Amino acid sequence: MNENIVWHPTQVDKAQRAQQKNQKPCILWFTGLSGSGKSTVANAVESKLFEANVHSYLLDGDNVRHGINKDLTFSDEDRIENIRRIGEISKLFVDSGLIVLTAFISPFRADRQMVRDLVGDGEFIEVFIDTPIEVCEQRDPKGLYKKARSGEIKQFTGIDSPYEAPERPEIVVKTAELTIEGCADLVLEHLRAKGYLA
Numbered sequence: 001m002n003e004n005i006v007w008h009p010t011q012v013d014k015a016q017r018a019q020q021k022n023q024k025p026c027i028l029w030f031t032g033l034s035g036s037g038k039s040t041v042a043n044a045v046e047s048k049l050f051e052a053n054v055h056s057y058l059l060d061g062d063n064v065r066h067g068i069n070k071d072l073t074f075s076d077e078d079r080i081e082n083i084r085r086i087g088e089i090s091k092l093f094v095d096s097g098l099i100v101l102t103a104f105i106s107p108f109r110a111d112r113q114m115v116r117d118l119v120g121d122g123e124f125i126e127v128f129i130d131t132p133i134e135v136c137e138q139r140d141p142k143g144l145y146k147k148a149r150s151g152e153i154k155q156f157t158g159i160d161s162p163y164e165a166p167e168r169p170e171i172v173v174k175t176a177e178l179t180i181e182g183c184a185d186l187v188l189e190h191l192r193a194k195g196y197l198a
Ligand SMILES: Nc1ncnc2c1ncn2[C@@H]1O[C@H](COP(=O)(O)OS(=O)(=O)O)[C@@H](OP(=O)(O)O)[C@H]1O
Pocket: 033, 034, 035, 038, 039, 061, 062, 065, 074, 078, 079, 080, 082, 083, 103, 104, 105, 106, 107, 142, 144, 153, 154, 155, 156, 157, 161
């Protein structure tokens, strides 16, 4: 921390921005294996939020790794830095009054906890996309499991890089048992029940 850098309060604050939008900002943090359904469910949730006039923003792993995080690899160290940056970006979006959706594997518990600790109580909602690896591998929407099994891709999550499942996620979504619509509804129900939506 540089002691010569001083935090500037802003005239319009987070509470006012949230009140103007009539919503309670938060991060819906989707975590799960590659192919588990993070992007699909997060997109379905965002569509429903949009229809309900909720102002949201979806940060998706593949897209962010094309831009701000294009310098990062899939080593443990770079995955940690990936999540740290996404956490900080998400915090800024929450500050701007939005409901933020993030879809990253985010394989390490400690990193997800670090993001939880960055924001206020109730502002981090962990959504575990709980899909067995056999199902993810069967889906293999990008052909990456095939490449990982043949050794063409190294350090692939679930194959030769670890995934630490959440211990107490706010929401568990079993995509192998529900339709995409059903998965999205589960998340929306949680938001309504906990007062995030007007
Ligand atoms: N080695 C390895 N392991 C896991 N995933 C890999 C790898 N190489 C490329 N990909 C593709 O990158 C997407 C995951 O990026 P993330 O930023 O979400 O990963 S992480 O949170 O930093 O672990 C992931 O996207 P999803 O399939 O949407 O999860 C893959 O498409």
